[in-house]
Amino acid sequence: MYKSNQLVKIFHGPQHPGITGNMSVELDLDAETIVNATTHVGYLHRGFEKLVERRTIPQAFTIVCRICVPAPAPNEANFARGIENLAGIEIPEKASWIRTMVLEMQRITAQFLWMAGQGGSLGLYVNPQWAVADRDFMLDLFEELTGGRVYHMYIYPGGVRRDLPDGFLDKLSALLDYYETRLPEYDRVFFNNAVFKKRAIGAGIVDPSTALKYGITGPVLRAAGYQKDVRKYAPYEKYSELEFDIPTATESDVYARAMVRREELVQSFRILRQIIQRMPKTGDYQVKLKNHHQFKIPTGETWVRTESARGEFAYYMASDGSEYLRRMQVKGPSMVHAMSLLETVLKGAQLADVAMIMNSLGTCPPEIER
């Protein structure tokens, strides 16, 4: 018999439109309103951290990119920079410029993937189709540069794996021109869409007063009014030499985060244009490492951070003097965004908004469960 004051418990996931990968949220519902939410992970655990402990550095390098599907490059960059810190390797100038370029290209692909997911979670299906198609043009360039579309295995300890192909920068420049013509179109169908505005404004508000302390990073933090970006406060590679702005908003809702991400896309174009101008024509792109069985890393520990499109990606690495790492610990933004933050934000939200909020917070289960 129906009792009006009874809560209904449902499992949202593990497959749903909100995110890349599998994760479920256990919801206690009072009609359509969420009273309590608990995140459950464990559908994707692959034990990468353990696998890395049993592999030499070049062997381990091929699996770190698989930690996060939408953004493999920050993982490669963190791993490479961590090894370089531990082994005391200086990378060539050109390698550093290429890395910065790849990281920024990766941020663009991740923003397009977010845009696709955000549209999909609201039933605005033009957006996913356009965004995935536009992302594919960048993947074509990745394929030309690295041989891989999604997992590049390109940013390598000591530099990058290959030099730029002939005419690559011209192609990149042409693609940026195309993207710039596309943005007004996206504004028309998505960012200025009345349906999106109506659903997103005022939804999924993250409390700005606790945002810094609770470890929230990336666009979610910036939409809460904090101008914080790893590329500015702990610059790596060539970011300190480039000009770009950190967009912020104060509303801290789904719409504010969307607009921050849109502006970040524009800033990524701006950064890439500068890189195209300043990319060294000649020079080495890598330092030769020793044979992987002789490449022993001195005992030590390091902590490296990269700004991915979804927030701060950080690695803790410890070495014990052998050719294997003693420990590599990954901390992606989702460890906070999909767990303690999502559980808080979902309280009081509507069932229909769960996917939209998850996507807006930039949750990515593969990187929680690495």
Next chain:
Amino acid sequence: MSFIDTDLQPRFPNREFTVDAQGIIKTETNTAELLGLISRFHNESGFELLDTISCTDWIEEGVLHLNYILYSYQHNQTLFVKVKLPRELKEDGTKRTVAELPSVSSIWPQAEDFERELWEMFGVNVVGHNDLREFFLEDWQDLPPNRRDFDTLKFVNDHFEFRVGREDAKSVAEERKRLKELRDMEKAKLSGETE
């Protein structure tokens, strides 16, 4: 004047701080002082954020090295608060350490998830935590898997089978060696013929 001289040392006169090549400040403490010390770093020195808790198993020394990685946006400084926790497990079959680690989730709610992972993956006996339940693993009865003495290969052989048709899967190194020998033989044969 560095941040340590101007800020940390006056507040913590008896504490030793070191800085590594990357500029990360490090200090070591024990489990008894941990909670008090870390909340002072949080409340007095502006380390508002707990980024993560890293754990490394140094089986040779019999300790788990824990790093509470704190960050201060205000001062743009990273601080490692180090704790060495004896890795010895209890004998009651729970597979958790004898040594107890106080939870810092009263200061940072996200620490709950970091500690749940330590509890599950390294068998750290976290005390004062509200919600210690399984995280990634399901009905796990074995040794916590991120400990160095957990034998991955044995676990795989005990729990999984080779896919049908892969029983003769050869070691890649041996197979390459065999192919190289074949090639060398053919080369030798060819050069013999030309002579």
